Amino acid sequence: MSKKEIIALLNSALELEHAAFVQYLSHAEIVDGINEEPVIHACSAPIVNRLKEIASDEKNHQDKFRSIIGDLGGVPSMRIAATHQATTIKKILEQNLKDEKAAVDAYRKILERLKSEKGQGYYSYLIQHEVTQVVVDEQKHITVLEFLLGIQGSSY
Numbered sequence: 488m489s490k491k492e493i494i495a496l497l498n499s500a501l502e503l504e505h506a507a508f509v510q511y512l513s514h515a516e517i518v519d520g521i522n523e524e525p526v527i528h529a530c531s532a533p534i535v536n537r538l539k540e541i542a543s544d545e546k547n548h549q550d551k552f553r554s555i556i557g558d559l560g561g562v563p564s565m566r567i568a569a570t571h572q573a574t575t576i577k578k579i580l581e582q583n584l585k586d587e588k589a590a591v592d593a594y595r596k597i598l599e600r601l602k603s604e605k606g607q608g609y610y611s612y613l614i615q616h617e618v619t620q621v622v623v624d625e626q627k628h629i630t631v632l633e634f635l636l637g638i639q640g641s642s643y
């Protein structure tokens with residue numbers, strides 16, 4: 488795999504992170520709006536916080552990918568992958584769970600490509616390590632979303 492291909496893969500990952508960040512913040516705002524209902528306020532306020540916490544992780548992932556792309560001499564993409572709207576708390580959690588799984592699948596592919604490169608390149612372990620850390624975070628997000636949906640362990 489050429490350096491150009493690695494940069495292209497990392498840029499598509501960066502675009503996914505742009506989408507995830509915007510989507511979580513938008514969904515947090517929608518859940519906050521649903522919060523206006525006094526009856527459900529107590530149970531949905533923590534969800535807003537969790538969505539914002541995850542958004543902040545996605546922002547860190549953007550920084551990580553931008554930094555590796557820059558280190559490789561590439562130009563970080565400013566594009567954004569597809570985002571998905573949802574209007575109820577349950578649908579918001581389900582949509583993000585689906586999108587987190589898609590992100591894990593995409594990053595797994597990057598890691599597999601990197602593995603086949605072992606022994607070549609002088610930053611291959613560094614890149615592999617950084618992408619692995621991002622996948623670990625996404626898998627944590629999956630466990631948080633499953634917990635909020637009350638379906639722990641269903642994605643394993």
Ligand SMILES: [Fe+2]
Pocket residue numbers: 504507544545548590621625
């Ligand atoms: Fe992420």
Ligand SMILES: [Fe+2]
Pocket residue numbers: 507541545587590624625628
């Ligand atoms: Fe995530």
